[in-house]
Amino acid sequence: MQVTLLDYGAGNVRSVRNAIASLGFSVTDVQQPEDIAHADILVFPGVGSFGAAMTRLRQEGYAEPLLRYLHEDRPFLGICLGLQTLFEGSEESPGVAGLGLIPGVIRRFDDRRLAVPQIGWNDIVPRKPSGLLAGYQGEKLYFVHSFRAVGTEANRPWILAETLYGEPFISVVERGNVAACQFHPEKSGKAGLRLLANFLARRQAEGALSVRGDAPVRTTLAKRIIACLDVRANDAGDLVVTKGDQYDVREKGEVRNLGKPVDLARRYYEEGADEISFLNITGFRDFPLQDQPMLEVLRRTSENVFVPLTIGGGIRSFTDKRGRFSTALDVAAEYFRSGADKVSIGSDAVAVVEEYLRTGRPTGESSIEQISRVYGNQAVVISIDPRRVYVSSPNATRHQVIESAIPGPDGERYCWYQCTVRGGREGRDVDAVELARACEALGAGEILLNCIDRDGTNSGFDLELIAQVKEAVSIPVIASSGAGRVEHFSEVFERTGADAALAAGIFHRREVPIAAVKEHLRQRGIPVR
Numbered sequence: 001m002q003v004t005l006l007d008y009g010a011g012n013v014r015s016v017r018n019a020i021a022s023l024g025f026s027v028t029d030v031q032q033p034e035d036i037a038h039a040d041i042l043v044f045p046g047v048g049s050f051g052a053a054m055t056r057l058r059q060e061g062y063a064e065p066l067l068r069y070l071h072e073d074r075p076f077l078g079i080c081l082g083l084q085t086l087f088e089g090s091e092e093s094p095g096v097a098g099l100g101l102i103p104g105v106i107r108r109f110d111d112r113r114l115a116v117p118q119i120g121w122n123d124i125v126p127r128k129p130s131g132l133l134a135g136y137q138g139e140k141l142y143f144v145h146s147f148r149a150v151g152t153e154a155n156r157p158w159i160l161a162e163t164l165y166g167e168p169f170i171s172v173v174e175r176g177n178v179a180a181c182q183f184h185p186e187k188s189g190k191a192g193l194r195l196l197a198n199f200l201a202r203r204q205a206e207g208a209l210s211v212r213g214d215a216p217v218r219t220t221l222a223k224r225i226i227a228c229l230d231v232r233a234n235d236a237g238d239l240v241v242t243k244g245d246q247y248d249v250r251e252k253g254e255v256r257n258l259g260k261p262v263d264l265a266r267r268y269y270e271e272g273a274d275e276i277s278f279l280n281i282t283g284f285r286d287f288p289l290q291d292q293p294m295l296e297v298l299r300r301t302s303e304n305v306f307v308p309l310t311i312g313g314g315i316r317s318f319t320d321k322r323g324r325f326s327t328a329l330d331v332a333a334e335y336f337r338s339g340a341d342k343v344s345i346g347s348d349a350v351a352v353v354e355e356y357l358r359t360g361r362p363t364g365e366s367s368i369e370q371i372s373r374v375y376g377n378q379a380v381v382i383s384i385d386p387r388r389v390y391v392s393s394p395n396a397t398r399h400q401v402i403e404s405a406i407p408g409p410d411g412e413r414y415c416w417y418q419c420t421v422r423g424g425r426e427g428r429d430v431d432a433v434e435l436a437r438a439c440e441a442l443g444a445g446e447i448l449l450n451c452i453d454r455d456g457t458n459s460g461f462d463l464e465l466i467a468q469v470k471e472a473v474s475i476p477v478i479a480s481s482g483a484g485r486v487e488h489f490s491e492v493f494e495r496t497g498a499d500a501a502l503a504a505g506i507f508h509r510r511e512v513p514i515a516a517v518k519e520h521l522r523q524r525g526i527p528v529r
Helices: 014-022 050-059 063-071 189-200 261-271 293-301 328-337 347-359 367-375 432-442 463-472 486-496 514-523
Strands: 002-005 026-029 041-046 076-080 087-090 102-108 118-122 141-145 159-165 167-175 178-181 224-233 239-242 275-280 309-312 342-345 380-384 386-391 414-421 426-431 446-449 477-479 500-503
Touching: 002 014, 014 026, 014 041, 014 189, 041 063, 050 063, 050 087, 118 159, 118 224, 141 189, 224 261, 224 514, 239 261, 261 275, 261 293, 261 514, 275 293, 293 309, 293 328, 309 380, 328 342, 328 367, 342 367, 347 367, 347 380, 347 414, 347 426, 347 432, 367 380, 367 432, 380 432, 386 426, 414 432, 426 432, 432 446, 432 463, 446 463, 463 477, 463 486, 477 486, 486 500, 486 514
Parallel strands: 002 026, 002 041, 041 076, 076 178, 087 102, 224 275, 224 500, 275 309, 309 342, 342 380, 380 446, 446 477, 477 500
Antiparallel strands: 118 141, 159 167, 167 178, 224 239, 386 414, 414 426
């Protein structure tokens, strides 16, 4: 039986196609509104903003045939925004009507203690038996969203499962043959693929787990362990994974070669990494956009790796050797189509923030604003590369300082964190807190916080830096640079509240296995997948 995919052009649907294909089903795309009526099974994955999605559905003529399909109770699976569009409307886009199949309005997470978006692995609490959940054993599933559906008496017949993030929200709906989930099954590893297979095979409720419909909603967002792969061309022109020592990737004159990016990514997926992050540290500026080497890396990786993929490096406007100009939005769109779930913006973010701080207002045209507006803020990660600058007193600089437990070279007790560009080679008059806050205001959904001073040292994360930035923003923060042993991971989560921790060299060289990190965190009572 063939599966029909409703792709309205927003975000990574390649991974959905690959997940369906891996389960033995063929996939075709909706090319015109009439195709919806002829679908045997319809899957609607959605990312980005509620208003943009509904506007696109109506402009392309998809909304009415989709509603007819749903009212006929034919097999349908909505994913993420594909669930939210089934409701009457959303606080994200006031005045924009949803499909209205399910009573209720989508609300924003409003608990100020929470990092928003919710990004990561959480549980679901089933409310009734269903073949869709056959074989579900309480595994964590991957969520990424800022808005959520709230359970009411009016929509209770639809609720199949709920999840807790600050307060309960609807994580799965099902009625008849129509179902939708807030999490991404295609990014939820083997557990997510099992649920997707249940839907496609139309599993019956007899195979489902027993549930208590009145059980309290008690779920926990896991701390994420991310494997990072720095990718560049070596002197022979081959793409390799490398690792720098304070950003220097050469050893004895040669680029360190720690393996092939696609092979390493699959290894980390199988070893339990919660996300894979690629950092392109070769410019490739002469290549036309469609020929960028990292696109093929993403395409091949997404065929067998069913956890989130982030790509960083070169997310900016550029002109190729043929004179063709591509915007940052064009670049991001090509990466999303090739299998990326998030893009990471580094040096370009510093330039954007310098202009923002100079004028005091957003332009609406920066890479951060454009990409988040089209694909949602959860798709934009800001990679910050700071280094310590010691000062004799807080009054010696205009920047945000900390009183450090690590004295400076002349015994200084205070320091601030200077943002850098060009791979750490050039410092700018912007501090890490300024950059993080401004990027959040411009629409970024996550901060990847590196530290030049700790990179490659295996001496542990810079806890003072991470705590300072985590306190300054309400979006998730990923700790990076310096991990050398399992204790460094528990230390950063317990002492800074970081949402995720990233490592590279210790995973590449098998010095610290991902499984050992997670077992250590479990023993410390820190939730992990």
